[in-house]
Amino acid sequence: MSNAPSNPKGTRDFLPTELSKRNYIIDILKKNFKNFGFSEIETPALEKTSTLLGKYGNEGDRLVFKILNSGEKVKKADINALNSNDLKSFSKSISEKGLRYDLTVPLARYVAQHQNNLTFPFKRFQIQTVWRADRPQHGRFQEFTQCDADVVGNNSIVQEIELIKLYDSIFSELGFNDLVFKINHRLILRGIADYIGIENNLNEFISIIDKLDKIGSDSVVDEIKQNFQDVSISKLEKLLKNKSLSFENISLLLKDSSLANKGIGDLKSIFDFISSKSLNNEIKFDLTLARGLNYYTGTILEVVSKTNTRLGSLGGGGRYDDLTSLFNMKNTSGVGISFGLDRIFILMDEKKLFPSYLKNSFDVIIINFGIKYLKEIYFFIDMLRTKNNKVLIYPDKIKLNKQLSYANKHNAEHAIIFGENEYNKNEIIVKNMIKGTQSVHDLKELNTNILQ
Amino acid sequence: MSNAPSNPKGTRDFLPTELSKRNYIIDILKKNFKNFGFSEIETPALEKTSTLLGKYGNEGDRLVFKILNSGEKVKKADINALNSNDLKSFSKSISEKGLRYDLTVPLARYVAQHQNNLTFPFKRFQIQTVWRADRPQHGRFQEFTQCDADVVGNNSIVQEIELIKLYDSIFSELGFNDLVFKINHRLILRGIADYIGIENNLNEFISIIDKLDKIGSDSVVDEIKQNFQDVSISKLEKLLKNKSLSFENISLLLKDSSLANKGIGDLKSIFDFISSKSLNNEIKFDLTLARGLNYYTGTILEVVSKTNTRLGSLGGGGRYDDLTSLFNMKNTSGVGISFGLDRIFILMDEKKLFPSYLKNSFDVIIINFGIKYLKEIYFFIDMLRTKNNKVLIYPDKIKLNKQLSYANKHNAEHAIIFGENEYNKNEIIVKNMIKGTQSVHDLKELNTNILQ
Incomplete structure (x- = not known):
């Protein structure tokens, strides 16, 4: 059957129920982005x-x-x-x-190109597809959706505070209360690189630290020994083997580093403003959080689940200076977060966080006894739809049981029955498919309240 | 400045206000599609x-x-x-x-591929980008959005009736009441081809008739004379030069054609069910409506504006038998309509049909007098956002006027003022930026009603 129609490997067709779950997440993202003052933009594929x-x-x-x-x-x-x-x-x-490979470079291009038509600070969100010619694997797609919120043109710590609140607001509304928002600062990592004597190889150092979760502290120490000759191993081991090393201790350790002090000051302002107490999820300083990308320069953060750690992060972000300098626009600081739609989907499915109504393609079926009867009650169908009921008219006059079975397959809650009997009596029957009850109503006094 | 960053010709960046207008249309489409029992799907790019x-x-x-x-x-x-x-x-x-070049072939592929996981009749809508390597021109894009609703696997005339009601419902909600839904039937066109003696060249005939609006009836008659030798010119001229030729007259003229009779029967059922009286817009039989695409086999329809005719159609659709036979799935009738998003956008802008609130990036600005004060009223900011107010905190403690000017540029309606004075008095000032009024409120008794 190699001739059977199929979509390309690494791409996906979405069936209705799956898509309504995805859109449930996206709608909550959009609503919260807007409530935090972000505006939506789109750039071309x-x-x-x-x-x-x-x-x-x-x-x-x-x-x-x-x-x-x-x-x-x-x-x-x-x-x-x-x-x-x-x-x-x-x-x-x-x-x-x-x-489009991601939404960050297009954002930089967009801001540089339209700078005269934008007001800064520019708070934008963007939810669009990106494409990567990666080898397709289970759970890794060539075509997937990125969900990003960024603030361009401002370096106030208020933005970081708001982004953490935004994370908490969105994840709470999705039903999560057991996540950890890990937070660190690139300047603290630079302070540490100074402290152990490898300040000239910061990116290498960061890319090794970034593997800590995967390969463990022993391997990280080994790798650093191999890569750097003059590193102060005892200092490094002290740092890395003590993962619970607190924010306070790090502040003491790096008190002479002016770089680290800026980072520590930023994080202090954040923790002074928000604590885990004021969030539905937990916020935690994590010295070992590095995040791979080179362009981060300030705060970095990442969202992980306490219960499902193998899934990886559900989101992450940070501050990057000079976002737009690639496109000849200087001194434009940016800070942003993103959401891992596919992973959030998987975890919500696991935890059964999706409301059951997402399985309904429609709420009400109008049983078809012939076009004459449909015409008679079309005014009521109009009324139901105006009140945002999802109403499907069964298109053919076939056996009642077959029509009801179609409705059941779509989890419809109500069936409306209006055939010759009802026509003669000037009434309508409403069947509640979930409860198995039914009620009779006068055709002249119909209103949408009868769907109870 | 050829080095200035730019998007490729034929593609578009959307600025916030433009996008919020587009999404206003799309949201109304989606809501109505769902209320008519359609489920959303997506296929890969x-x-x-x-x-x-x-x-x-x-x-x-x-x-x-x-x-x-x-x-x-x-x-x-x-x-x-x-x-x-x-x-x-x-x-x-x-x-x-x-x-993806359109959404119809992907739909056919999708239905054939997933037929065992779908329940027929399958009512789906799909709003996604399509791409065409056309020469970019003013108003013609290489990347644009198609909005389609189709029913697959059913040939009841109820579907046609519902699609016309759906058109009327959507266009009414968008603010249109002066559109014409033109309707015709491919079998009537086949009946005419028979009648004038060119039944073997139906597609050519249709593609010429399709130009009637553009080139006029004289040119169409000329073109048909040139292309077909045995055509009965007098019959043709009688038909074409009488554009107001009514449905009733056509029924009489073609009463011996069994093909045409099926088409006439379909349209009769539609007109019996819905008349212009029951719609906010007008429905009209139009013998000269042909619609270019070969795959239509039954009803065809098209939406045009009475006031702006040069814009072309705002939407169109029809019935096509054997949609999925290209992918080895036989006997699957389809019927669908589509919406021309860009043209609807243009006409709504012209007629000022977009609500003015779409210009607001946010509703409320929180004036920044320092992080200490923000922290104090953050509980209230949370409350406002929970009630779906779009709230932006100005990130820097700069002059009040500059902050208010930023808010004005974004058409924000309210500013919330809480500085040292207010802190000492335990109160908050709400400034209505539109009316120019302000009110003072006790910090302990804040609720979202104060934004009036």
Whole structure:
């Protein structure tokens, strides 16, 4: 059956119930983003190659989906490059556009391009698809949705405080109260790199620290020993092997580092404002939180579940200075968070946090006894729909049982019965499919309250 | 400034106000689709080349955006094809996937693929981006949103009736009451082709009739004379030059055509059920409505504005038998309508149908007098947001006027003032930015009603 129709590997079709669950999450995200003063924007799926390439490292460049130039333009294919195995140049010769790889570089491009039409600080959220030409695997998709909220053009700690409150507000509304918001600061990590004597290799240091959760502190110490010669091992071991090292102790340890002090000051302001007491979830300083990406420069944070730790983070974010400098707009600090839609979905399914009504494609079925009867009660169908009841008219006059069975498959709550008997008596029967009860109503006195 | 960042030609960035207007339309579409018993689905942006190509004609094939194979796979480039100018084969050798060109072929693929997990009749709506490698022009985009509602697996006329009611319900809620829903039937057009003696060239005939609005009846008659030799010109002229030819007259004219009679019967059932009287807009039989696409087989309809005719149709649709036969699933009738989002947007802007609140990025600004004061009233900010007020905290403690000016730029309605004075007096000031009034409230008795 290789001829059977199928979607490409790494992509997904969404069936109605699955999509209504996804949209339930997205709607709660959107509502809260708006309530926190963020405005929605959208950028195109297609971006110029010059916007995309060189922003995500070599591996990233490789994973950008490239669009083949159309029409005659493919004639410019650089055959020499192909023959000499320079696939990058060959691709470049026949492609000028690619698919959006994330929402951050497009945001930077957007802000730089439209700076004169925006008011700063610019608070935007964006929920759109991104594409990566990754090898498709179980749970890893080539096409997935990113949900980001960022503030561009402001470096007040109020933004960090609000983003943590936003996380708590959204996750609470989704039904979570057992998450941990881990928080750290890049300047503290820089302070530590100074402290143990490897300040010139910060990015390497961070990328090793970032593996702590996966490989454990012994392996991290080993890896650092191997990579750095002059590192003060005793200091490092003291730090890393004591994962519960408190915020207070770190402040004492790094009190002479001016960099670290800025970071510590930021976190202090945050903790002074919000504590776990004022949240439905927990907030926790975590010295070992590094977050891989190079562009973070200030606060970094990450959301994890206490009960399902193997799932990875449900969201993360941080502050990055000079977001837009790639596009010739200087001194524009940004801070943002993102939500891992697919992981949130998995965890909510596991914990049965989705309301059961999401399984209903419609609430009410109108049983079809012939078009004459439908016409007679169409005024009432109009009324039900105006009051936002989801009403489906069964299209064919078939056996009552078959129509009711269709309604049951869709978890419809009510069936409305109006056939010849009812027509003659000027009444309508409302059947509650869940409770198994039914009630009779005068056709002239119908109102939407009869659906109880 | 060719180095200035920009989005590709034919694509769009959406600024907040524009997007909130688009989403206002989309939200009304979604709500009504659901109230009429349609369920939302999504399909991937990427489809296999085998799914896309050969479905839209040669021109369509050319306009499908092709994705370059990644990594080593581009080595399979067919250089011979390139050298012999066979660009189609060359493209095929380096591309296995393309971007979705419309939502209809993906729907057919989806239904065939998931038929065992769907209950028929299957009523789905889908609002997603599609891509066409068309030459970008003013108002014509390479990337745009289609909004479709279709019923698959049922051929009852109830579906047609419901789709017209759905059109009326949606356009009414958007604020339109001066639209015309033109309706015709492909079997009537076939009856006419028979009647004038060109039944073997139906598609050509339809594609010429389809131009009537653009080129006028004289040109259409000329074109038909040129294309068909045996056509009965007098009959044709009688038909075409009398655009007001009524449904009743056509029924009489074609009373011997069994095909036409089925079409006339369908339309009669529709008109018996709904008349312009029962709609906010007008429904009208239009013999000259042809709609270009070959796949229609039954009712066809189209929505146009009475006041802005040059804009073209705001939506259209019809019945197509054997939607899924392309994917080896037989006897599956479909009927659907679509909405032209960009044109609806333009017309609503023209007619000022968008509510003014769409210009607000937020409703309330919290004036910043320092983090100490923000902390003190954060409980109230929480309360406002829980009641779905859009609240923005100004992030920096700068001059009051500058903060208010930021709020004005975003059309915020209220400003909340809580500085040292207010702190000492245990009160809060609410400023109504629209009316220019302000009121003072006890900090201990705050509730969301104070925003009046």
